Amino acid sequence: MPVPGTKSACDDAIVARILQLLAQPEHGSSALLVRAESERRARELAEIYSAAGQPVEVLVSRLPEREKSRIVEGLQTGSIRAVAVVGMLGEGFDLARLRLAAYHDKHKSLSSTVQLIGRLVRPSPRFPQPSVLVTVQDTDVYPALRGAVKSLWEEDSDWSVLLPRIADDQIERTVADRRFAERLEAAPAELAVDAIHPMVAARVYEARQNDWKPCFVNGDLPDAIAVGRMLRGKQIYYASVTPDQQTLMVITQAATGPRWHMDPGLDSHEYELHLITWVPAKKSHEQGLLLVNGENGQVTNELLKALGVEREHLRIADPALLQGAFDTLPRLSVSNVGVRNTYAGGRGAPTYKTFAGSGVDRGLREADTAQAAIGHAMAQVEEENSTYTTGIATAKAKFWEARNVPLRLYQDLLNDFAERYWSTELAANPLLPDVARGLRLAKFPSGDVVLVELNPDLIGRGWTVANGTPLETVDIELDTSAARTADVFPLKATDQLRNEVIWRGHQDVLGDFHDAQDTPPCIAQRGWATRRSFSELLDLQPPNIYFYDGTTVHGGLKYEPVSPMRTLPSVKTLKPSWAGVDITAETDATAAEHGNGISVQSAVADQIAATPTSYARRWILGNDGGGELADVIVLEVDHGRRARIALWHVKPAGTATPAVRVSEMQVVVAQAIKSRRWLTDLSLWEEMGKRLTGEASPRLTIIEGSERLLRVLLGINPAHRSWALNQNTRLVRGEVVIVQPGLSWAALQNRLGHADLSAQQVRDLLAVFDDAVGQRGGTTVVCSD
Known part of the structure; x- marks a missing residue:
């Protein structure tokens, strides 16, 4: 029964309840186990129980063997009724009369908690009395048992029914692991084989011939892998083949010491685990897989040579199949992606790029992955109400899962991987489907x-x-x-x-x-x-x-090169009517020379002025000339002095007929990308002020808006410094706009569908523009239908 309160109060309440239970006739033959977190705590609890009238022996690992034997024998005969322990009387100890447990301090692991519970629920016809566990609040029980332990004190709860539900699975797994280990080669006394939990990882090889398989699957181990032999300066400490002859396990040891001390007096032993697993082919389109897992690649290569494995026997895994095995997992999020440069880059072009962050695959731009192929990926995967990290490296043919499992489960997980590797089912959610994959x-x-x-x-x-x-x-x-x-x-x-x-x-x-x-x-x-x-x-x-x-x-x-992208980037498009506009004239002066209508800049200003705004104030400004911020600048400010800036870059058409011409887009795209810095640079307000007063060029002209208020907001009026935007205002949102009436959007879409080279180049320019500006502000293209 859970008891609330402070630690001291909990101890007193648990002791009181235990004494009540010990006084009941049905528990006349019951033994009591008092759980403590340390030896000092065990002796403290023993004094508390003794003071309350119940003697308690302390059984800890530091006691002499004779004293330990005396206490254990006394528990078994009944001459000793209660014992305080830290880690003793857990796994492997069978005491049928153990029917009471005082759980003063929780264990550090779920397995230890389950082992304690397992001692209580073990049935015995000689001691049929119900088991009772008295503990502190439910929240102090090991977190994985929250709720489950609470149900044990509900009215009419039967411990013999409820506790096995918690403990049996864990106990069965422990027993299965031990039985699996017992079928391996006998190990040195200090090596508990059932405690080996390798990380799920391997380099994947396919057999080149259908009739080839490694020699250890027949139970044959060459003398070069015998215990005591040397491999690359490491001594084989243990070697065995699993009972089904599917996995070879080799443990090596080597003496290591600090580099600054030449005498072996400070040497210690370093151990490495190497696993080689064979998964035979199951279907006609499959080949056998050799999965190699080792901490030291040189030693692993020597192991393969000792087994007679030659290069003509194996080839590395197919990267497409490896990627498919990764994509079929229930992916929660991608945390790391690496892409390999697949073209001949010059100086400064990285051969490999890595991107990291939660959900990183959703933030990759086309510019990040262009002319590249997936090299590696890491993702969070959900399985049976738990998560773990898994990853692949396609060129190196590696896969891994960031979890350590018992040997028995290790083979099962590698067999599961082999099934996913050979699966012909397409993944519903492939990682970065538009990025190239390596092929065999x-x-x-x-x-x-x-x-x-x-x-x-x-x-x-x-x-x-x-x-x-x-x-x-x-x-x-x-x-x-x-x-x-x-x-x-x-x-x-x-x-x-x-x-x-x-x-x-x-x-x-x-x-x-x-x-x-x-x-x-x-x-x-x-x-x-x-x-x-x-x-x-x-x-x-x-x-x-x-x-x-x-x-x-x-x-x-x-x-192979990825097919040209035929989808347009996610830029916003505006296609106004250019009636009465000389689309070949950028400025009013040029339009006057042509005598064919107003200029593109004037048309843009008129269009902006005719568009309603949700902000309290708006200014339309001109800044055309060398070193311009933009041809047209739109500044909007609300009552809270939050500001929005839009930088409009205008270029005229080469001819009066809109089309798809690369030359008309190159310069304006470059200007637009360069101006993106102003979207997050608070010195913009000071720079605009200098240009408004003529201190900097080109001069800022006001097309629409109050000059007096603008001078205040830009910090020019010394009487109202506190109103200046650079004092306490951040840009809410910015936008960069490209204006090119010579671009026909319909023609661009149509020609992209026919893989036209000029259309592809214009599309790529717009993709770079959207990638470069998109993380700082909005992107818009103003063009023709």
Whole structure:
């Protein structure tokens, strides 16, 4: 029964209730367990119970073994009726007469709480009396049991019915984990195999042949993986295959010490866990999957070699299938996305960009992901009323879940991943559907090659080739002297300083690199590390091959260009009537020379003046000229001195007939993007004041609005400084407007549908404009129908 109050009051109330229960005839043979959070607390509670007339022994781990045995034997025979514990008498202890528990302090984990409850509900024909747990308020019970424990004290509640509902699942899982561990190889005494909880993560490989499988699935482990053997400076501490022969588990150990102390006196052991899981194919379109999970990639690679796994046996996972497995999960939100540059960027162009933040996928702009492919993603996933973080890295063929699970469940989760990987069902909510995905390379493109580029990860890392030649001076390119086919892409590497070919070879469609047979191999080395062939170096860090059609090949992956975007960006459009307007004349002076109507600037000012405003005051201002803020500026202020600014950039049409002309949009888009800084820069008011008085140019002219009030708001009138907008006003909302009457919106839409190049370029310009300005204010395009 829950007892409210302070800790001292709760202790007194719990003791009083326990003494009442111990005095009842039905509990004449019951043993009492007093739960405390520390040894000091256990002794304190023992004194409280003893003072109340009930002796309580303290059973803690620091007691001598003889004293522990005396207390346990006394509990079993009944000569000792009550014991105060911290962590003892939990898992693994069976005391049938335990029917009373005083839960003074909660456990730190749910499993410990469940184990305590499990002791109470264990039935015994010799002790049929009901179990009773007396605790503090329900909120002090482990949070996962809130509500559940409360129901145990409801009227007519039966502990033998209610408690198993809470405890049985946990107990069954614990027992199942222990039985699973018992079927593994015997472990050293200090290693509790059932306590191993690996993180759900793996690098994914597909088998290349249907009849291949790793040797450990037959129960065969080579001598190189025997306990005591060395792998890359690590000693194998434990090795076993799971009962179903699906997962090989290897634990390595190595002595480590501080770098500043050369004597082994401060050394300690560092342990690493390595898991290799085989998931056989289940359907005709599938291949077996080898899922490799290790903390040390070098040791894991040595394990694969020891198992006889060669490159010709495996290929990395298909990035499209890996992405599909990710997309099928019940995603709550995306927290991290990385995109890989799939075109040959110059200096300053990042090869990889990462974006982070809650719901980051909803905030990515087209400019962020243009000419890029998804490299990795992380998301929050919901499962059985809990959440965890999962992620993929497509080029590296990795997936992970930020949770640690028992060995028994680890295999189940990897099997679930394999089912999602091979699933043919399309995800209802794919991540960034308009961004390119990597594809497995089935054949090389036949088009012309723009560039072959060494992997940037190899540059600046100290690699040398050909007797000390720095890798930075080596150029790799298509070898036109060798045959090029759909399956073979010939390459050569040249020392640019000596103008000497140092390597010839080719890449195959599986992403493997091979030395040419008629040339000596080229050796690569970094520092004093192990020497390796140049082709092996390219296997680990493949070059990028760029084609004129926009395709990029990276190892065994191909990134195809995304189809041109045919949807217009989300800019607001206004299509006024240009009747009586000379759309080829920007200013009144030019319109007067043409004699064909009013200028575009005048038409814009008239249109703004004719549009109602919800603000108390509005000014229409002109600022045309070199260094202008905008051709036309609209300032609106309400009674609370909240302000709204709109910057209108005007450009005339090249001809009297609206169409789709790239040249007419380039300059005005650039001007509009540059002006976006004023939407959030409070120095705008001071700058406008200087231009109104002529201190700065071009001069600000008033087309509509009170000059006297404007001078006050811009801080020019010294008698009303407190009214100045730069004193206590922030911009509520800003807008940048492009005015180009020479642009026909209908023609743009129509020509986009036919993949017209000029229309695509104009569309891209507008997308950049919307991306650049959209985070600071609204974007509008004023054009023709």
